Amino acid sequence: MKVLIVDDEPLAREELHYLIQGNSEVTEILEADGIFMAEEQVKSEHPDMVFLDIKLSDGNGMTLAEKIKSFDNSPHIVFATAYDSYALDAFEADAVDYILKPFSAKRVNEAIMRVAKLISPEDDATKAKRELRQNPRISIQNDERTIILQKKQILYVQAQQGFVYIWTLNKHKIISRQTLTNIYDQLKSPEFLQIHRSFIVNLNGVTELQPSFNHTYELTLIDGSKLPVSRSYVNTTKKALGL
Incomplete structure (x- = not known):
């Protein structure tokens, strides 16, 4: 799974990058420091998932999320922010998850696994076979x-x-x-x-x-x-x- 981190704070990107790279579902990690760069990355790199901050130096992450939804094969959005007051807006933007800074490995991995299940949902027959074999x-x-x-x-x-x-x-x-x-x-x-x-x-x-x-x-x-x-x-x- 290809993941894009969008945050204008280098330390926040570094922290997320460190936490994400430990998940076996992730094959590639991209970074963007603002709205413009993130939009270009989504168009050219086609990430499966975006960790998106809300207040960015060149705009609002909510606006970017709404725009991304109109793209073909749009990525799944997880808002990763210091602000807890946008949870309802995130829900209306069809975000998969909403995690708060400071990030924990547990919450980051939970968000990744939610997206992984959406990308490759396990049907009932596959689940039954897996449980049978276990x-x-x-x-x-x-x-x-x-x-x-x-x-x-x-x-x-x-x-x-x-x-x-x-x-x-x-x-x-x-x-x-x-x-x-x-x-x-x-x-x-x-x-x-x-x-x-x-x-x-x-x-x-x-x-x-x-x-x-x-x-x-x-x-x-x-x-x-x-x-x-x-x-x-x-x-x-x-x-x-x-x-």
Whole structure:
């Protein structure tokens, strides 16, 4: 995200710059010391977000905010000022946030994250998938039962002839008619990796990777199981194992 700081006080710009640069959402920080320079920056650099002071040496930040709204792909505005009496005006100007000097890292980061969510809103489906993957447990349909299993107990998963077989660290096998894709959606995390169209493995259970035939590989697991790594998954498997 590209951010523009507009303030006629060098120390205020420096302070904001320092606080903003610590946020991983921000890729570039621009600065302007007044209305004219800020307008030119918005037109030429197309920032995603503007931290805008209200009382500037060459004009009023509120006026600039209203003007910016008419631009194509106008940036999101966050008023950053020493004056608390303009909050209502800021709301009417469609500002995303209103923060007061002296700035705190917490409030600056909150403002940035609000804009980040507006730029890349997380839809319900994406949110549901993220929460599912963060869950330490997995739900497995087994006939009319639902088995709840800790993800870390799973050693590998195999799809075969319309069934999915979940093998645990204690060598217990659970059979389900769920698809491999459905299981992987629940498991997907740095610990689990698809290595073949029919296999998902817990990387923490891998003890050896060795070449097989026709540019494929084979994984050996802590229980002695050997799983195929197909050619299309070799590079991602090596990378995941730090090779």
